[in-house]
Amino acid sequence: ETGVTQTPRHLVMGMTNKKSLKCEQHLGHNAMYWYKQSAKKPLELMFVYNFKEQTENNSVPSRFSPECPNSSHLFLHLHTLQPEDSALYLCASSQDTGRGGEKLFFGSGTQLSVL
């Protein structure tokens, strides 16, 4: 257990649905991240938040909308997704983003299937 919890573990949604992924960390970290893990591809960084402020949006389509109400919680709101968005979505946290080489702590991910 790394101290980062993601829910739900699995999610199946239609292209017209709206759903949200939730991430919570119990480590007292200040930075949180969303990564996308697709089959046969390296992990892709999507968003970064530091002290609740978004510091990185890696050219992610607007159908993915992140929300960070506080340093412990991170959401990813999904709407009108495409089948190619099916992937494992991983949340991670670190102490902050200011120091190089910091260790990331990951959750177990949400396996998303878009039908």
Place this chain on the structure above:
Amino acid sequence: AQTVTQSQPEMSVQEAETVTLSCTYDTSENNYYLFWYKQPPSRQMILVIRQEAYKQQNATENRFSVNFQKAAKSFSLKISDSQLGDTAMYFCAFTSGGSNYKLTFGKGTLLTVNP
């Protein structure tokens, strides 16, 4: 841009034996960090080991050690006394010294430990 290459999509090893996973990277920076992450079937990405580029000494964590060859831009992971619980995807990752959140991952190596 930095790239990380893992040339072995799959490997297998007998329990109690030693196995080495390969990783090469490309960067023009002099200050950076390298990581090996493990992702077992539970999907939770777990940090195995971290190497700071300015340290010549190879990092070790119990049965896990690295062979860091800075000039060759090579960063291999050696697992000694392999255990069944070591079965997982192993990802090599790189980050610059100044901005820890921009982790660049390789595509991963699936390691299977056979009884």
